[in-house]
Amino acid sequence: MSTDLRAALHEAVADAPYDEPDLRDVLARGSRRVRRRTALVVGSSALAVAAVIASVVAVTHDPAQEPHPARVVRLDLDQAQPLDLQPTRQGGRDRFLGLTADGLVLRSRHPDGGDGDELGLVDPGTGVTDWLPDATDPTGTLAPPGRHGMPPWLLPVQLAADQLVLLHLEPAIWRSRSSSGTLLVFDRGSRTWESGDVTVPAGLEAHQPPSVGIGLDGRLYLGHWNEGESGPMHWWSYQVPQGGQGRPEPALTGTSIAFGDGVQARADSDGRIVLSTPGEDRLLAEHRPQGCEPPSDPDTAPWPGWVRMAGSRPVVTYWCGEPSPRSDTVTVVYDTDGGRTIQVPGAGLLAADQRHVLLAPPSGTARGMYLLDLDTVTMGKANTSVGPSFLAHIDSQRHNFPVALAAGLILWDNGIAPLP
Helix, strand or coil: CCHHHHHHHHHCCCCCCCCCCHHHHHHHHHHHHHHHCCCCCCCCCCCCCCCCCCCCCCCCCCCCCCCCCEEEHHHCCCHEEEECCEECCCCCCCCCEEEEECCCCCEEEEECCCCEEEEEEEEECCCCCCECCCCCCCCCCCCCCCCCCCCCEEEEEEECCCEEEEEEEEEECCCCCCCEEEEEEECCCCEEEEECCCCEEEEEEECCCCEEEEECCEEEEEEEEEECCCCCEEEEECCCEEEEEEEEEEEECCEEEEEEECCCCCCCCCCCEEEEEECCCEEECCCCCCCCCCCHHHHHCCCCCEEEECCCCCEEEEEECCCCCCCCCEEEEECCCCCCCCCCCCCEEEECCCCCEECCCCCCCCCCCEEEECCEEEEEEECCCCCCHHHHHHCCCCCCCCEEEECCEECCCCEEEECC
């Protein structure tokens, strides 16, 4: 990171609060949520923001191709080499929201005395922020106070080289009421915004952000659980940028979705993975990883909670055995060309890009974060804090900060650093 970038961003820099990491707390909370809804997610952000759709988005038939056996490579976290990451952090009420495909950082700034947030794109090479024109929703500000008793989410849906797609969603605190939001689309060429109202059916889980992404058909897909009710994740889709009431997507119920550039994957808790490109569906796997058994009670079986795309390769984290604070996990990078499938026992998925996968430490680990290089099949370990609150609210600006990998940059804990 250049000294110019450090100087330019340090105007809003403050040390991030220390968050003592223990994945046990995360898994314990997950187990409790699973018993209510048979679903478990962390979502990026973050993540917030992860995230698996087939056909024109929904898989409504079995793919014709059978999965091809792939050589399995298992990596031990103890073999990771030290990794030195020196992030530049954002402080106060300012936030780094995400990374664009062409290597810029989406930043929000809350001006003194203002009601809303300003958005800008930071160039890591120069440290200069290009502040975008105002983007206001029907309430008059980008991030108003919670009208229904809950703070709103500002979720990056897609940060492409030509446009930015954001969802400003305000969950209703009452289960009987619909949640409201605004779909915002910024054309980076013309530097203009388009927007549309979005209505989410009543019952949205109000304490974690929904899963969002742009499907192969160009629609916004939104998945959420019903607050306080047992049952799987449900999906709706919306026109972009018009928004509207949303079209139910029953074929996607109970599945995890990962969205990529011209490729998507759908993951079920039983280990079935379907990869979709325009006009083609491929079955990559039919079973869970060997030794990762589902719980004996199917009502408590969590679906894959962390799902991302590493280029064209789906990356999935499974919980193994009976739900408990010490539940085992295994993260799998699935092969798409008959080569090798990579398994990392004990780690949870945080983010992925074309060549890397960012992993959370296992249960009971004091601190750390792992970076898997998919080309060399090696791992580095950064001695940094990734605590339970951070993991439980990836991609949620309400509780913590998003995490992302893109264009040679890593974003976590409201800081950015170049990949080694």
